[in-house]
Amino acid sequence: MTESGKPILYSYFRSSCSWRVRIALALKSIDYETVPINLIKDGGQQFSEEFQALNPMQQVPALKIDGITIGQSLAIIEYLEETRPTPRLLPQDPKRRAQVRVISDVIASGIQPLQNLSVLKQVGQENQLTWAQKVIHSGFNALEQILRSTAGKYCVGDEVSMADLCLVPQVANAERFKVDLTPYPTISRINKTLLALEAFQVSHPCRQPDTPPELRA
Numbered sequence: 001m002t003e004s005g006k007p008i009l010y011s012y013f014r015s016s017c018s019w020r021v022r023i024a025l026a027l028k029s030i031d032y033e034t035v036p037i038n039l040i041k042d043g044g045q046q047f048s049e050e051f052q053a054l055n056p057m058q059q060v061p062a063l064k065i066d067g068i069t070i071g072q073s074l075a076i077i078e079y080l081e082e083t084r085p086t087p088r089l090l091p092q093d094p095k096r097r098a099q100v101r102v103i104s105d106v107i108a109s110g111i112q113p114l115q116n117l118s119v120l121k122q123v124g125q126e127n128q129l130t131w132a133q134k135v136i137h138s139g140f141n142a143l144e145q146i147l148r149s150t151a152g153k154y155c156v157g158d159e160v161s162m163a164d165l166c167l168v169p170q171v172a173n174a175e176r177f178k179v180d181l182t183p184y185p186t187i188s189r190i191n192k193t194l195l196a197l198e199a200f201q202v203s204h205p206c207r208q209p210d211t212p213p214e215l216r217a
Contacts, residue, residue: 007032007065010054012039013208013215016112016169017073018061022203023165024077028084032063036210039117074108077162089162096157099150103163106146107170111139115173132177140174140184147186154190160197168194172205 009025009032011018025032037045037060045051046058055062055071062071066083070076081089091097113119115132123131150156155163171191174181181188194200201207206217 007063008035009033010035010037010051010060010062010064011208011210012037012060013205013211015039015060016173017059017108019169019172019203019205020073020108020165021061021063021076022208023168023199024080024089024162026199026203027087027089027160028080030080030084034209036208038210074104074162074166077165081162088159089165091156091159091161096150099146099156100161100163103143103146103150103155104166106139106143107163107166110142111136111170112173114139115177129177132173133179136170136174136177136179140179140181140187144184144186147190151186151190153193160194160199164190164194167191168200 007025007030009018009021011022011034013036037051039046039060042048044058046055046060051062052058054064054069057071059071061073061076062069063076063079065079070079077089090100114135120128120132147155152158154160155167167187168191171181171187204217205211206215
């Protein structure tokens with residue numbers, strides 16, 4: 001924590017995992033400071049000794065709050081949910097809560113890591129686009145099917161949940177990798193509805209302290 005007592009978010013403007021947490025902080029009206037960690041500059045600032053001491057996985061985001069440092073976006077969101085429960089991001093009903101966690105995990109474990117920067121480096125420059133597209137298509141085929149049975153206005157019913165916090169940044173990744181979203185009408189509809197909400201706009205990669213001028217909104 002800083003002297004002002006504000007939480008500190010170690011974040012990269014384009015990191016979809018950081019964006020999930022920024023949405024949660026915005027929805028829960030938590031004032032925080034951003035410390036940008038540039039994943040590309042200096043060979044990747046996440047690999048510095050200083051940052052590794054904060055997050056041994058050398059990934060963003062990490063959140064310093066209440067005297068502890070938490071890595072992993074879903075763990076951060078669940079902690080915020082347990083300590084600052086309004087507005088609710090996990091439904092009270094256990095079955096709906098399970099659906100929210102399923103969707104969040106499909107994205108956070110089944111799609112995003114496979115098209116992450118560290119994996120793309122391994123597959124080689126010339127294969128990156130086709131690899132990322134294949135991974136996202138495969139995940140979105142499953143996700144579209146799941147959402148058909150859980151969605152209301154948002155991913156699970158008509159309340160914004162942790163699942164929605166995962167969905168929007170992943171759709172942005174899909175667009176960046178030029179994935180055709182036509183086969184995914186439910187994903188596209190929910191994404192569009194969510195992007196109209198203020199919390200999703202203020203947390204957007206084009207509006208962060210470390211957003212390069214040419215990418216700013």
